[in-house]
Amino acid sequence: MSAAIEVVDLKKSYDTVEAVRGVGFTVGAGEIFGFLGPNGAGKTTTIKILCTLLQATSGTARLAGLDVAASPSEVRKRIGVIFQDPALDDRLTAEENLMLHAVAYRVPRADRQARIDESLHFVDLFDRRKDLTRTFSGGMKRRLEIARGLVHRPEILFLDEPTTGLDPQTRARTWEVLRELRKKYGTTLFLTTHYMDEAENCDRIAIVDHGLIVALDTPAALKQRVGKDQIAARTADPAGLARLLSEKYGLESTAADGGLTFLVEEGDAFIVKLLTASDRPPLEGISVRRPTLDDVFLSLTGRQIRVEGAEGNAAKLRALVRRRG
């Protein structure tokens, strides 16, 4: 796989704030690559540098082999960007928005209408093509932006928080579209998110915190790193079960409501082993929970990813950053 994106020791400071403190990574062509982290971790700043809207303080970024600082206009021809906030002209129709985009990206005149129609069909908005985009719902706007991102067939598509603020159904539909997109055109997708379940859709994830990458791997491998599955067993004889676990398997367990919980590698296989053991006390129920990316984030940073509480502050910070640059 050749590299679609190569970033080396990228840094960006605003006055006294270091938003990005030296990140480096490589994204292969056709890969879905996610930047996962809380608001204010430097995700949007990184994406803005990659799509030539901001100059890095130091470090290099190459897209399709082109340096973003040295040849911004060459880079711009090859990328599509879907911003965190809608960037549509809401007083134009869906079709007019895409046509303007097609002209701006020098799509050959003969291909324009066909490409626009295809893109609109792709996101299921063909029937609404003559409507002003201000009449669209949030999910429709996001889909229209994806359609617009496709009109010029970019090699790399950047998506900044592609499903923030969308309802679960629309989020699922958006992801269907994105996966189809990769399958059909082999587009490389680079996205940022602070949703764990969204990050699961990526081939690889970089977990970012305070402007640094703290881990980079496939979602499965990251979860593997946290390791063990958590098993919760309900039983009338927790003491007996705890004794069995510690004597026979060397496992420590903690008492929980109506039973106990313990951590073990390959929990599903262990359950089978436990159920077939002749000397176990009777069980009323048993469940296994695999580690989530939440657990990964917690174990890497010692914090939960802030979704609700700090949102307000992060939004303010983002507004501040936007105002400054």
Place this chain on the structure above:
Amino acid sequence: MIEVVYALWRRDMIKFLRDRRQLITSLTRPFLWLLAFGFGLRASVRLPTGGADYVSFLVPGLAAMTVLFASMFAAISIVWEREFGFLKELLVAPVPRGAIVAAKILAGSATALIETSLMLLLSPLVGARFNPLGALASLPLLAIFGMTVNALGIIVAARMKSFEGFGAVVNFVIQPVFFLSGALYPISGLPRGLRAVVLVNPMSYVVDAVRGLCIGHHSFPLLLDVAVILGSAVIFAALATRAFRKMEA
């Protein structure tokens, strides 16, 4: 490149033409001036120009004023588009910044031209008298003045991050430019100091040229007027392009 400028220009024009209300409300300003000021003072103003009455004398000044307000406020679209994100879509596209500025300036000027043409067309209905061919010949000059003003608006908008900020700065600029341009009075009778201020205001030359063409009264040679109008357009367009290049999304 030309196609991109045209597509961007067309976008602003489509939006302008879709918003009929804006077009109609924009005409209230010159007509309010014409009716209240023109007719209010007509009886008491004795013009050194002889022939023309005060209402007709005001029309060229108000035509230039219409361009000044329309074209300046057209530049607020940049602040608007930054606020609502569309500007990012433009800035990340492989389009030279100069093409975006050119499209903005041409669209701002074209919308102002439509408004001022309507104003000139309708003003005889309230009793203004001027040479219609002269008014027609004024339109290219008013259009170029519109580019200058829009370029100035872009320079302000590139630095402003809010509507309020833009509004405040623009009002601070627009009022003296209007009042010190001779749009409302002949400049021949002004005290020396005030006259000096009027002479450095590019709008004075627009008013002078249009008034010369419409009612035959002017203070400067037409050639000087045209030279100032063209020169200021070139200078401000260059400054606007520079300001826009330096701006970040």
